[in-house]
Amino acid sequence: MRNQTATQLLFQMSSPGRGTIVFPPSDVPAVSGVPELPAQCLGSAQLPLPEIAEPDVVRHFVNLSTLNMSVDSHFYPLGSCTMKYNPKRHERLARLPQAATSHPYQPESQLQGLLSVLYEMQHMLAEISGLPGVSLHPAAGAQGEFTALLTAAAYFRDRGENRTRVLFPASAHGTNPASAALAGFECVQLSGGKNGFVDLDELKAQLDDRTAVFMVTNPNTLGLFERDIAKVAQLLHDVGGLVYIDGANMNAILGKTRPGDFGGDMMHYNVHKTFTGPHGAGGPGAGPIAVRDFLAPFLPAPIVTYDAAKNWYSLSKPAKSIGQVRTFFGNVGILLRGYFYIRTLGGKGLREASELAVLNANYLLSQVKDFLEVPHGDRCMHEFVASGRKLKEETGVTTMDVAKRLLDYGFHAPTVYFPLVVEEALMMEPTETESQQTLDAFAATLRTICSEPAELVKGAPHSTAVCRPDEVNAARKPILCWSAPNC
Numbered sequence: 001m002r003n004q005t006a007t008q009l010l011f012q013m014s015s016p017g018r019g020t021i022v023f024p025p026s027d028v029p030a031v032s033g034v035p036e037l038p039a040q041c042l043g044s045a046q047l048p049l050p051e052i053a054e055p056d057v058v059r060h061f062v063n064l065s066t067l068n069m070s071v072d073s074h075f076y077p078l079g080s081c082t083m084k085y086n087p088k089r090h091e092r093l094a095r096l097p098q099a100a101t102s103h104p105y106q107p108e109s110q111l112q113g114l115l116s117v118l119y120e121m122q123h124m125l126a127e128i129s130g131l132p133g134v135s136l137h138p139a140a141g142a143q144g145e146f147t148a149l150l151t152a153a154a155y156f157r158d159r160g161e162n163r164t165r166v167l168f169p170a171s172a173h174g175t176n177p178a179s180a181a182l183a184g185f186e187c188v189q190l191s192g193g194k195n196g197f198v199d200l201d202e203l204k205a206q207l208d209d210r211t212a213v214f215m216v217t218n219p220n221t222l223g224l225f226e227r228d229i230a231k232v233a234q235l236l237h238d239v240g241g242l243v244y245i246d247g248a249n250m251n252a253i254l255g256k257t258r259p260g261d262f263g264g265d266m267m268h269y270n271v272h273k274t275f276t277g278p279h280g281a282g283g284p285g286a287g288p289i290a291v292r293d294f295l296a297p298f299l300p301a302p303i304v305t306y307d308a309a310k311n312w313y314s315l316s317k318p319a320k321s322i323g324q325v326r327t328f329f330g331n332v333g334i335l336l337r338g339y340f341y342i343r344t345l346g347g348k349g350l351r352e353a354s355e356l357a358v359l360n361a362n363y364l365l366s367q368v369k370d371f372l373e374v375p376h377g378d379r380c381m382h383e384f385v386a387s388g389r390k391l392k393e394e395t396g397v398t399t400m401d402v403a404k405r406l407l408d409y410g411f412h413a414p415t416v417y418f419p420l421v422v423e424e425a426l427m428m429e430p431t432e433t434e435s436q437q438t439l440d441a442f443a444a445t446l447r448t449i450c451s452e453p454a455e456l457v458k459g460a461p462h463s464t465a466v467c468r469p470d471e472v473n474a475a476r477k478p479i480l481c482w483s484a485p486n487c
């Protein structure tokens, strides 16, 4: 049973005279007043600080820390987000003082160890993607998209080509068009395509010498591998355009196939997803990009280079670099966690992780498809998108209601209402470390919810400290400060 009082403020829990700390007598002379401060800066009343005993303070913060859901506490099938278990060993390694206490303003001579790790990370990401030029700079997938598009724009400028359009399918993540618009391109959205795949004829009809880039997620956001991706790439290359692979779904294909091998010219990784950087609620990320050799001279600076003759790692600027997109050399704390994950699993382990992720998603799909529609096939990659359309029609219970009710049963909700091409979408991504028991329990809970009385589900959640906040206002006008009355 969750402690509902955990949302009381310390000020509300305060009781006059109750306290925690007994200060020792001061061993310096008391000062009366602070003469240097102007009078209007001095408070006239005693500050109404909360008076609370230590156990209550401890309980307050411990209870607050359990109100949220996390990968460490709950099954978290948030599709497209790859909420993987974050190995604790890698957390410890990333906090080693050699890394955690380094400062980017230290001279290269003091950073050789860290730079060698980042250099190796560049190489591993090149190897996994099949694309040789890597920048570790971007701090998230979205910034990776933006950076790669700036890189492409610089490449076209360098060739004297005026290519203005970026294309993407309707199932694209919202960051794709947003990145394209920010990078100064005109956005062209294609339809959903047949059976969720890119429609080659529709794509062909849009291609001309204005085409700069086609952005496509593969496997796509419906959890399907774009079977015609090599043909898509050929069409783009025939008109002089580039193919951008949104690598948010790399967890499905590690060691199986590579964007560089199926025609991609650029891609981003979401290190915080595929390689276990803890994330969520806008937490830290890393979105390195990998590009073909002819795009590498335009990558952001710095990149890490190695002089074998001198056995020396340096920070270098590629010949025609677009400059810096982030401070220093990227979000090193997350890159290190990714590095340790890749090194721990090795090539074979990464491939097995993808195989298990795909197996788990297909198992879960098989457990839910008799009571939830799955409009795009009965096989998937590492995730799939179910639809609550029928449930809504028959009972009035929406996908959002189901998502809220799952909280009562101790499950984080799947991603809802994305991708937009599926009505009442529930996008489920179980990840490779989940057991069959967890997947069975989750599927059984979904089944139960779908047959519960509509009023019960529509009123959910019933067990959380806050029921249904106004989500727009909660995001746009968060109340983050407490003000003492009359202070």
Ligand SMILES: Cc1ncc(COP(=O)(O)O)c(C=O)c1O
Residues within 6 Å of the ligand: 080, 081, 140, 141, 142, 143, 173, 175, 217, 221, 246, 248, 249, 270, 285, 287
């Ligand atoms: C398919 C896809 N592309 C891009 C992104 C953006 O990545 P980030 O959240 O790291 O900016 C996401 C994030 O959910 C995604 O799912």
